[in-house]
Amino acid sequence: MSDEIRFTLDGEGMTARTGQSIAGALIAGGAMSWRRTRFDDRPRGVFCGIGACFDCLITVNGEANVRACLAQVREGDRVERQEGTGYGE
Amino acid sequence: MASDCDVAVIGAGAAGVAASVVAARSGCRVTLIDVGDRPGGQYYRGADLSPSPRAGVDYPALAGDLDRLVAAHAVDYRPRTTAYALERAGQRLLVRTRGDDRHRQDVDIIGAGTVILATGAFDRPLPFPGWTLPGVMTGGGAQSLVKGQHVLPGRRIVVAGTGPFLLAVAATLLEHGAEVAAVVEANDPVVGSVRQLRGLTSGLGKAGDLGRFIAALARHRVPYLRRHRIVEALGEDRVTGVRIARVDADWHPIPGTERVLECDAVSVGFGFVAQLDLAAQLGARMIRGADGGLAVEVDDDQATSVPGLLAAGETTGIGGVEAARVEGLVAGATAAVLSDHASALTPSALERVRRQVARWRRFAAGLHATFPVRDGWVDSVREDSLVCRCEEVPVSRVREAVALGARDARTVKLLSRAGMGWCQGRMCAAAVDGLCGFDDIASLQGASYRPVSVPVPLGALAAEPVEG
Incomplete structure (x- = not known):
């Protein structure tokens, strides 16, 4: 399990272990929040951790609303913090 | 992109693994669909289990059997796959699936004579001001980070809510090097004794787990604060x-007893909520389980009110991992008979398993009686606390909906928007139910109806079912 994967969060270099979820890698890297809500502009991160609450949504390689707790990181992923609906509205 | 089988099993936790193994060993063509990367569900989380010394029906033996059946193509195992819709096509049922969030376009339609719902449960949260702050997560969320990702959610963590699962979460956090500031338990479980508690909780995991949890708490001098509750989480970002x-005793905060615990993460949970989307789609009859939550009604064969639809585990009422496993065994045997195969479980073995189902269900009822959700949270929750996390709906707006005349859960949802967001009410339905005080199953079932259980690309929805 020593293989390290490299990816970016808003352009900044991050690392993850093979098989790690995006949420796991981000929290290991010190981030607790990566989404802001569309009405109150409040920060959100992991809540249920098992794909039920959709609070940990994030944009991966341009695709919005990926559940960070379930999706595995892949080499070279461009991960971006998400605002509101994730579609720039 | 369409396939066919005798038995489709949805969920690869203890119930789904047990059901798949029995059905496949009986000669059925089985497709096992699961969101996870590996079998095991939320309890086992794909752990590498030491193989069981004897053949049998304990989980390690079943997991080993499943591996062999998958390798022999007797079970078509589909990990990282979500069953998002279930529909009837004549005598058969169709399961619509899609890939994970990075493969949403990978859709399929699986025809099956029998479907076994083993979709498990998620934590039941209750709202308090600040529960949406990053760092506040469910017990299951904390467990998934620590056990699944080997990442601690924080350095100093408060574990709160009610139930023996709090102790399990605290022990996991301690084992992985976190400091647990306190375990905050709203009920007062030590009315009897630790021994009684151990009897109650043995069914939630391997026997003796609870002793280990309590020993870990004592060793690390973690306060177990009974009859305490979080009234607010503090912090800006x-x-x-x-x-x-x-x-x-009814969970009303006692004036003058408030104090602040510093921490950088919080784990909360007040029991669990069964995952019932697919059962609701087919209109399966529901009941209130022993914990007051909605559950699918099943008979002694694990059959629901819908022909061809069986259910096992938490979907039939929160009962823990052992109840799930033995109900899965029964469901697998029923599915074999429905598919005109002789069951791999002999009549006497099946009889033994049925007795175990009854025993674990009695045990679950005892557990729920010890750790109920009490009404006091309802009239003490602050009006500005969000109840629906997705649509950012405060408690006050749910109360307004009731004041405007809403008399069922669906009308409350339409008036307040609570439950209309991404999670489709999974996180707030129990709280909204408590706030409104409706005591009508049909009303709750209306609110839990989700024609599509996860977001699906429009192109996938346009795919036509094939002739069965």
């Missing part, structure tokens, strides 16, 4: 502490 209070 992430949680920095919680305000807790002593509560009376």
Whole structure:
């Protein structure tokens, strides 16, 4: 399990272990929040951790609303913090 | 992109693994669909289990059997796959699936004579101001990070809510090097004794687990604060502490007992909620389980009110991993008979398993009686606390909906928007139910109806079912 994967969060270099979820890698890297809500502009991160609450949504390689707790990181992923609906509205 | 089988099993936790193994060993063509990367569900999380010394029906033996059946193509195992819709096509049922969030376009339609729902449960949260702050998460969320990702959610963590699962979460956090500031338990379980508690909780995991949890708490001098509750989580952009209070027997905070615990993460949970989307789609009859939550009604064969639809485990009422496993065995045997195969479980073995189902269900009822959700949270929750996390709906707006005349859960949802967001009410339905005080199953079932259980690309929805 020593293989390290490299990816970016808003352009900044991050690392993850093979098989790690995006949420796991981000929290290991010190981030607790990566989404802001569309009405109150409040920060959100992991809540249920098992794909039920959709609070940990994030944009991966341009695709919005990926559940960070379930999706595995892949080499070279461009991960971006998400605002509101994730579609720039 | 369409396939066919005798038995489609949805969910690869203890119930789904047990059901798949029995059905496949009986000669059925089985497709096993699961969101996870590996079998095991939320309890086992794909752990590498030491193989069981004897053949049998304990989980390690079943997991080993499943591996062999998958390798022999007797079970078509589909990990990282979500069953998002279930529909009837004549005598058969169709399961619509899609890939994970990075493969949403990978859709399929699986025809099956029998479907076994083993979709498990998620934590039941209750709202308090600040529960949406980053760092506040469910017990299952904390467990998934620590056990699944080997990442601690924080360095100093408060574990709160009710139930023996709090102790399991605290022990996991301690084992992985976190400091647990306190375990905040709203009920007062030590009315009897630790021994009684151990009897109650043995069914939630391997026997003796609870002794290990309690020993870990004692060794690390973690306070177990019974009859206490979080009244507010503090912090601006992430949680920095919680305000807790002593509560009376009905969970009303006692004035003058509030104090602040500093922490950088919080784990909360008040029991669990069964995952019932697919059962609701087919209109399966529901009941209130022993914990007051909605559950699918099943008979002694694990058959629901819908022909061809069986259910096992938490979907039939929160009962823990052992109840799930033995119900899965029964469901697998029923599915074999429905598919005109002789069951791999002999009549006497099946009889033994049925007795175990009854025993674990009795045990679950005892557990729920010890750790109920009490009404006091309803009239003590602050009006400005969000109840629906997705649509950012405060408690006050749910109360307004009731004041405007809403008399069922669906009308409350339409008036307040609570439950209309991404999670489709999974996180708030139990709380909204408590706030409104409706006591009508049909009303709750209306609110839990989700024609599509996860977001699906429009192109996928346009795919036509094939002729069965």
